[in-house]
Amino acid sequence: MDINLTHTGVFFDVDDTLYDHLMPFRKAVDAVVGVNETFPYEKAYHRMRYYSDILSLEMGGAGKMEEGQATEIMRRRRFQLTLAEFGIEVNEQQSAAIQAAYIGCQFDITMFDGARALLERLNRAGYVVGLITNGAEAHQMSKIKAMELDALIPPDRQFVSGKVGHDKPDRRIFDYVNEQTGTTPSDSIYIGDSWRNDVIGAIEAGWSVIWFNHRSAKPESDHLPHHIASSYEELNRLLLRNEIRSV
Incomplete structure (x- = not known):
């Protein structure tokens, strides 16, 4: 065309x-879970983007996505759902730590x-x-x-x-x-x-x-x-x- x-x-x-939006994701996951070079970071990153979109829509869209408890729960949940697809189970405390690390380097x-x-x-x-x-x-x-x-x-x-x-x-x-x-x-x-x-x-x-x-x-x-x-x-x-x- x-x-x-x-x-x-x-x-x-x-x-x-x-x-490069993948780098904050990779750094955050590595910091908490400690996965290695064989982990399919790009595939996992795409799944995280997918869950971000789906969970955001369930909450009413990006207009509802400013700071708040529901938003933080959603952001942690996307990491739990994503990593579970790759055989990595993370608890609430770990997913919160991944989200904190992710936000911490997302503006670098x-x-x-x-x-x-x-x-x-x-x-x-x-x-x-x-x-x-x-x-x-x-x-x-x-x-x-x-x-x-x-x-x-x-x-x-x-x-x-x-x-x-x-x-x-x-x-x-x-x-x-x-x-x-x-x-x-x-x-x-x-x-x-x-x-x-x-x-x-x-x-x-x-x-x-x-x-x-x-x-x-x-x-x-x-x-x-x-x-x-x-x-x-x-x-x-x-x-x-x-x-x-x-x-």
């Missing part, structure tokens, strides 16, 4: 798209190689560059602040589902972004790693999609992303090649 050549908006997911963020440079190049080329991320507003904004993204992406183009009121893959968050930025589905590209949230969500909203599949995940439905990239080098070629005009 080809990307429409008249795009003006390029929007990115945050977790595991702009920075290093963007993927080439991510900041690509954002800068897209801005110089005249594109409307923004973020669409699932999560509680304060939690996600702390990550955005840690990456110092305000200098590259204005706050009014940073869309957090907990504030908007709709979580990806609900197309309403994509519709809202179009309304707020003066873009349309036909001139918008979305880049994200999650098949369920990013690929399905954006395609259902009529956007073009680049699946940032840097972890060699498998498709989960019959939806067809317009392109697949596994690195920022590939994203550069796709987004800034001559066929996609500056606006």
Whole structure:
């Protein structure tokens, strides 16, 4: 599938798209459980993301996910459910310790190689560059602040589902972004790693999609992303090649 050549908006997911979200997970699990190099961290990480989404929806979505006892229980529960799939049973105290370690290193963020440079190049080329991320507003904004993204992406183009009121893959968050930025589905590209949230969500909203599949995940439905990239080098070629005009 080809990307429409008249795009003006390029929007990115945050977790595991702009920075490596696996590292906080791995550090937290290692610190408490002490698993070894043979443990399938990437597979377990994807399952943790799955349980985060499911449990969040059961609580009412990201808009309900600010600090509170129910939120903390959910966050601990996702680790218990994930690790149980891999034969590791953790009790309440251990899951709380994993969650504490996870939060403790989640804001020590290093963007993927080439991510900041690509954002800068897209801005110089005249594109409307923004973020669409699932999560509680304060939690996600702390990550955005840690990456110092305000200098590259204005706050009014940073869309957090907990504030908007709709979580990806609900197309309403994509519709809202179009309304707020003066873009349309036909001139918008979305880049994200999650098949369920990013690929399905954006395609259902009529956007073009680049699946940032840097972890060699498998498709989960019959939806067809317009392109697949596994690195920022590939994203550069796709987004800034001559066929996609500056606006």
